[in-house]
Amino acid sequence: MSDTAVETPNVMVMNQLPSSEIVGESPLHHADLASAAATKNEGGVHLRENALQGFLTLRLNPENKDLLASANAVLGLELPTKPLSSVTEGATTARWMSPDEWLISVPGEAAFDLETAFQEKVDGHFSLVNSSGGVTTLVVSGEHVVEMLKKSVPYDFHISEFPAGKVVSTLFAKSSAVIRRLDEQAFELIIRRSFADYIWLWIQDASREYGLVIKND
Amino acid sequence: MLHIYCPHCCEYREEEEFHAKGQAHIVRPLDPDACTDQEWGEFMYFRKNPRGIHHELWVHAAGCRKFFNVTRNTQTYEIKEVYKVGEKPTIVAE
Amino acid sequence: MTQKNRLMSGGRINRSKPLSFTYNDKQYSGYEGDTLASALLANGVDIIGRSFKYSRPRGIVAAGAEEPNAVMQIGATEATQTPNVRATQQELYPGLVCGATNGWPNVDNDLMGLVGKIGGKAMPPGFYYKTFMYPKSMWETYESYIRKAAGLGRSPNEYDVDIYDKMNQHCDVLVVGAGPAGLSAALVAAKAGARVILADEQNEFGGSLLSSRETLDGKPATEWVNSVVEELSTFENVALMPRSTVNGYHDHNFLTIHERCTDHIADRAPNGQVRQRYHRVRAKWVVLATGAHERPLVYGNNDVPGCMQASAVSTYINRYGVVPGNELVLMTTNDNAYHTALDWHDAGRKVMAIVDTRKNPSGALIEEARNRGINVMVGSGVIEVQGSKRVTSVSVAPLNEDGSRVTGSVIKIGADTVASSGGWSPVVHLSCHTGSRPVWKDEALGFVPGSTVQNQFTAGAINGEYSTEGALGQGVESANDVLKALGLDAVSIALPDTDEPAQSESMALYHVPHTKPTSQAPKQFVDYQNDVTAAGIELACREGFESIEHVKRYTAMGFGTDQGKLGNINGMAIAAKMLNQSIPETGTTIFRPNYTPVTFGAIVGRDCGELFDPMRYTAMHAWHEERGAEYEDVGQWKRPWYFPLKGESMQDALNRECLATRESVGILDASTLGKIDIQGKDAREFLGRVYTNAWAKLAVGKCRYGLMCGEDGMVFDDGVTSCLGENHFLMTTTSGGAAHVLEWLELYHQTEWPEMEVYFTSVTDHWATMTIAGPNSRKLLEELTDYDVSSENFGYMDWKKMTIAGVPARVFRISFTGELSYEINVQANYGLHVWKALFEHEDKYNLTPYGTETMHILRAEKGFIIAGQDTDGSVHPFDLGMPWAVSMKKPFSFIGKRGMQREDCVRPDRKQLVGLKTTDPNIVLPEGAQGVFDPNAPIPMPMVGHVTSSYWSANLNRSVAMGFVKGGSERMGEKVYYPLVDGRTVEAEICSPVFLDPKGERQHV
Missing domain, CATH: 3.30.70.1400 (Aminomethyltransferase beta-barrel domains)
Known part of the structure; x- marks a missing residue:
């Protein structure tokens, strides 16, 4: 194991990924989206799983400016402090979840480096927790994507209320999702692993009248 | 179905995103061991049930997971104000 | 059968598209654009049902949502059966199959009708309660017969094949109703750029304008409607929703709309299409432009088929090209209803008389009627009609000034149709749903919306503004009120000129007197659907019911799917008169959601079948599936319950899993634990x-x-x-x-x-967790890791970081089975990889997957509790015999400390959790069984606690159980008895709950 973590006595971090010979299985691995993608290419709702990304939950008080600055420096972006906003720099996106919480996505293999860097370089009361295995990302898009979402989510998807870049944690059918608008007709849904199959079934059903197209990564 | 303004997300959300947690401003006694059974019973079990203005604790369970207070008219269901934990209501029953 | 009542021309039907349909097993034909009601009337069908209580033949009265009688059962197949559909709202489609919902053996010859006839006088309000109350034990028997006789349709016995769903909607303004007021309101709001939803229950927009011959700007009113609809459809910020009934108005401007997407096309939705959609709307503002329902007058035998609302008659003539009879008598309290006589006359059928209850009506409409040679009888009323299955004649008598008394002799006029109008009742239902009480408006002779806390405006007839010109103007006004509230600039639109004649004053009359007292006169119906009569309301008042809410509940007026649309105001007026009060003093009851019935399909939406409730799966679920696991629901999780081998019973599987774990090693998917x-x-x-x-x-x-x-x-x-x-x-x-x-x-x-x-x-979902338990678990672990997992290096209640099968893991040496046990946690995307790697050593160690049931047995053998099974919210740690898990010495008064020291919590005779050893080792006590100390005590025996956990233990070859026993911890070795429902009494000894390895040696190896 390439465990080179600097372990402070206070907080334990570990590289949770095996060597690349062992392939991780995303929460929708069993659905075999790759085969589904081969079958149909026309429809009003498109779906793609953005599997095996790295996700970390960051908690800190942004009113502590020194702490915020050192976190920003490690992340290489300015953590958004405006409610329901997001910031993307390169491959890193930080989503405002709560006044003292962000959901950060990085390439899967970069999560441990980020955790290590935080332990080394950020001093103060924070917590950074790896939750990569607990979620997956669906990108839904297409001409009828808003209709499909309106069947699933109580939030207002009108572009005036939900512009690109906005992040909304809310209910998705009887589960939940962190939803970010990517552009007028594309959304990112971050969903919990254990609910992934339910949401996958739901989206298929809710998209039926528009036609669902599965896209490959 | 209430429409509730979350003071942390700074916008209205549907009631189904929230959990109601009962009467607000129930303060845990600082020294529980010094409470008589009656005092502890009152802290534990006795709640107001007013017709009209009522202060309630809610949590934005499916959103930011923050607790906050709601002043609500129990008769009309109007929400008069929301305010953060630690703050005092500006609207109270006469 | 020919459409004998169909006009040669006119109406908004498509004569080039004839449609055939089936009513009560007979074939009929109609046209595209018909409602089921207009098609039935075109075919001369008079009786469409039997009344609820008296089983009297009933015909179509109205042309819209207010229809009380024509409630149909629709559906060509068992799976598509839909009860409770109003024929006046159901559009005709090819092959429609429907039937009356009550009437036995059939509506034309109903046996219950005899009961109604004979028992009529003997069935006052409260009849069923009063008659069938004794003996009390018989009520359930009576009830089933009463309900069968009543009958309001039936639900399908097969699975509904159609798709229903829900949609969440948001808008700046929801305009309810697309009549003149709603259309002008929507147009103004749309032009200002507001997000508008315009919803109307009908298939076409236009409301009252679709049914009248009035003109706007000198052209047929529908031309104006078309131009507005066309303009509205060009706005991106406008959603037009026909066939969409706003059924409920809830707190904070949350409204529900029931949209019938394909109900007008066929019995089943076309493949892939949604049949009905339930919209959940959050509207910043609402404009209610719901219009008004015409109020029929109350007179003797006013339920005989052929008695109709005047406006409905006009609607059938003008909108559907159907004249529902040959000879009309119109009774009215107002000018407006004269339109109906003119429509009838101009359609080429005979108007026998206009009976106007006013002494000296005058004005353009009255003149027009007289000019056509129609006999106008003033200061008179229709006091009763004759006929059983259809009106044959009417009795007309002169009335005094205020219409309270018959003043002269009765004459009979032959007629088959009586149209009546007592004025209009504003449709205030939605405004009432949020608790707002309507207020009486004298000049409108109706209740209008009262004050509200909702963001709501009203426009048109709902305000008692019954003219088209007034409605158009109020639409504009209300929309501009909304715009102001939204901070948008006001918009003006050009309104069309109307051609409405000036109208003279209407008379406030609700109940037409008879020569006999009400109690002896022929039945005068107020609420057709619930069979409430004027006499019934008077009786209720005489019996001491003074509050209108009580009168309503005693008589059932306004109950059910009808919600008092036609009858309520007449009923209030009759009650007010009896109580010597004005109508506003008596007040009104309020209306509840839903405005008209909503199908269960629409309410359920997609939340059915496999989507009824989320099923949560662990990362190893696919493996469990392959192994043929049986599942147990734990919260929303699907957890393997046990893994039966071919031919094994559940108990066989459990015995095998339990023995294998204690003898070698078992494995449990514990990923569902919260983390x-x-x-x-x-x-x-x-x-x-x-x-x-x-x-x-x-x-x-x-x-x-x-x-x-x-x-x-x-x-x-x-x-x-x-x-x-x-x-x-x-x-x-x-x-x-x-x-x-x-x-x-x-x-x-x-x-x-x-x-x-x-x-x-x-981090619950982030980690996949697998527990390996049993004497060989260490050896199994050693197969997959280089880490030193010896007891010296990795002791009980330690956790270690190590690599297992190439995957970084956190391993916790904890035990819920009492065995040497390791809980392996890996990032969930690698859970299945590690699980499978463990199973590469399956044969060597007889590695046995076990589920929650074996987990429960193994922990019960050790006396470990399960929160939620051995606890129920009423037991503290001392009750559970777990004082070792409480530290009273901690400086901070931890949560629960003070609570568990209350007087009641320290009683020595509280129920305490103990082990229960049945005297007969082969008997497994049922969980939930209640114990007693003396099985011979007289009933009711004092109960001393219940069994919480009970299993067959293959390892101990006997049953094991835990349960609560009063003072149990001081009663070790004593007996407790469990009298069971099957008559047996099981004896058990109170013992320690730890049945196996009391010293805990097995996990300390």
Whole structure:
């Protein structure tokens, strides 16, 4: 194991990924989206799983400016402090979840480096927790994507209320999702692993009248 | 179905995103061991049930997971104000 | 059958599209654009049902949502059966099959009708309650017959094949109703750029304009309607929703719309299409432009088929090209209804008389009628009609000034149709749904919406503004009120000129007097659907019901799917008169959602079948499937319950799983356990406050079991928490309790102790967890790791970081079985990889997968509790015999400490959890069985506690059980008895709950 973590006595971090010979299985691995993608290419709702990304939950008080600055420096972006906003720099996106919480996505293999860097370089009361295995990302898009979402989510998807870049944690059918608008007709849904199959079934059903197209990564 | 303004997300959300947690401003006694059974019973079990203005604790369970207070008219269901934990209501029953 | 009542031309039907349909097993034809009601009337069908209580033949009265009688059962197949459909709202489609919902053996010859006839006088309000009350034990028998006789349709016996769904909508303004007021309101709001939804229950927009011959700007009114609809459809910010009934108006401007997407096309929705959609609308503002229903007058035998609302008659003529009879008598209290006589006359059928209750009506409409040679009888009323299955003649008598008394002799006029109008009742239903009480408006002779806390405006006839010109103007006004509230600029639109003649004053009359007192006159119906008569209301008042709410409940007026649309105001007026009050003094009852019935399909939407409730799966689920696991629902999780081999019974499988685990090694998917990452310098102190035991000295690398209590001292969750770093812990919770525990921690952190530096993050889904348990578990682990897992290096209640099958893991040496046991946690995307790697050694160690049931048995053999099974919110740690898990010495008064010291919690005779050893080892006590100390005590025997956990233990070759027994901890060795429902009484000995390995040697190896 390439465990080179600097372990402070206070907080334990570990590289949770095996060597690349062992392939991780995303929460929708069993659905075999790759085969589904081969079958149909026309429809009003498109779906793609953005599997095996790295996700970390960051908690800190942004009113502590020194702490915020050192976190920003490690992340290489300015953590958004405006409610329901997001910031993307390169491959890193930080989503405002709560006044003292962000959901950060990085390439899967970069999560441990980020955790290590935080332990080394950020001093103060924070917590950074790896939750990569607990979620997956669906990108839904297409001409009828808003209709499909309106069947699933109580939030207002009108572009005036939900512009690109906005992040909304809310209910998705009887589960939940962190939803970010990517552009007028594309959304990112971050969903919990254990609910992934339910949401996958739901989206298929809710998209039926528009036609669902599965896209490959 | 209430429409509730979350003071942390700074916008209205549907009631189904929230959990109601009962009467607000129930303060845990600082020294529980010094409470008589009656005092502890009152802290534990006795709640107001007013017709009209009522202060309630809610949590934005499916959103930011923050607790906050709601002043609500129990008769009309109007929400008069929301305010953060630690703050005092500006609207109270006469 | 020919459409004998169909006009040669006219109406908004498509004569080039004839449609055939089936009513009560007979074929009929109509046209595209018909409603079922207009098609039935075109075919001369008079009787469409039998009344609820008296079983009298009933015909179509109205042309819209207010129809009380024509409630149909629709559906060509068993799966598509839909009850409760109003024929006046159902559009005709090819092949429609429908039937009357009551009437036995059929509507034309109904046996219950005899009962109604004979028993008529003997069936006053409260008849059923009064008659069938004794003996009380017979009520259930009576009820089933009464309900059969009543009958309001039936639900299908087969699975509904159609798709229904829900949609969440948001808008600046929802305009309800697309008549003149709604259309002008929507157009103004649309032009200002507001997000508008315009919903109307009908297939076409236009409301009253679709049914009249009035002109706008000198052209047919529908031309104006078309131009507005066309303009509205060009706005991106406007959603037009025909066939969409706004059924409920709820708090904070939340409204529900029932859209019937394909109900007008066919019996089933075309493939892939949604049949009905339930819209959940959050509207910043609402404009109610719901119009008004015409109020029929109350007179003798006014329910005989052929008695109709005047406006409905006009609608059938003008909109559908159907004249529902040959000879009309019109009775009216107002000018407006004269239109109906003119429509009838101009359609080429005979108007026998206009009976006007006013002494000296005058004005353009009256003149027009006289000019056509129609006999206008003033100062008179139709006091009753004759006929059984159709009106044959009417009795007309002169009335006094205020219409309270017959003043002269009665004459009979032959007629088959009586149209009546007592004025209009504004449709205030929606405005009432949020608790607003309507107020009486004298000049409108109706209740209009009262004050409200909703963001709501009203326009048109709902305000008692019955003219088209007035409605158009109020639409504009209300929309501009909305725009102002939204901070948008006002918009003006050009309104069309109307050609409405000036109208003279209407008369306030509701109940036409008879020569006989009401109680002896022929039945005068107020509420057709619930068979409430004027006499019934008078009786209720005489019996002492003075509140209109009580009158309503006693008589059933306005109940059910009807919601008093036609009858309520007449009923209030009759009650007011009896009580010597004005109508506003008597007041009105209010209306409830839903305005018209909503199908269960629409309410359920997509939340059915496999989507009824989320099924949560672990990362190893696919493997469990392959192994043929049987599942148990734990919260929303699907957990393997047991893994039967071919031909095995459940008990066979459990015995095998239990023995294999204690003899070699078993494996459990424990991923569902709740997991919470806790960090911060105050994390340790926080744990000390929320758990009952001590955490101050738990070293890094160590695990500890904890009990969590409420402030009342009662256990609600438990689990093992491990110290990952000095300021870093991993808490585990029960599978079902994870979300609750996290919210509990946040509640205390955010509200009581915000100064504490600690953060909580759920990692339940992030880790896949597999528990290997049994004497060979260490050997199995050694197969997959280079790490030194010897007892010396990796002791009981330690956790270690290591690589297993190439995957970094956290391994916790904790045990819920009493065996040597390791709980392996890996990032969930690698869970199945590690699980499969373990199974590469399956044969060597007889590695046996087990499910929740074996887990329960193994832990019960050891006397370990399951929170939620052995606890029920009323037991504290001492009741559970777990004083070792409570530290009363902690400096902070932890949650539950004070509560568990209350007087009642320290009684020595509380029920305590103990082991139960049945005298006959082969008897497994049923869980939930209640114990007694003396099985010979007289009934009711004093009960001393119930069995919480009970299993067959293959390892001990006997049953094991735990349960609560009053003072049980002091009664070791005593007997307790369980009298069972099957008559047996099972004897058991009170013992320690630890049945196996009391010294705990098996896990310390």
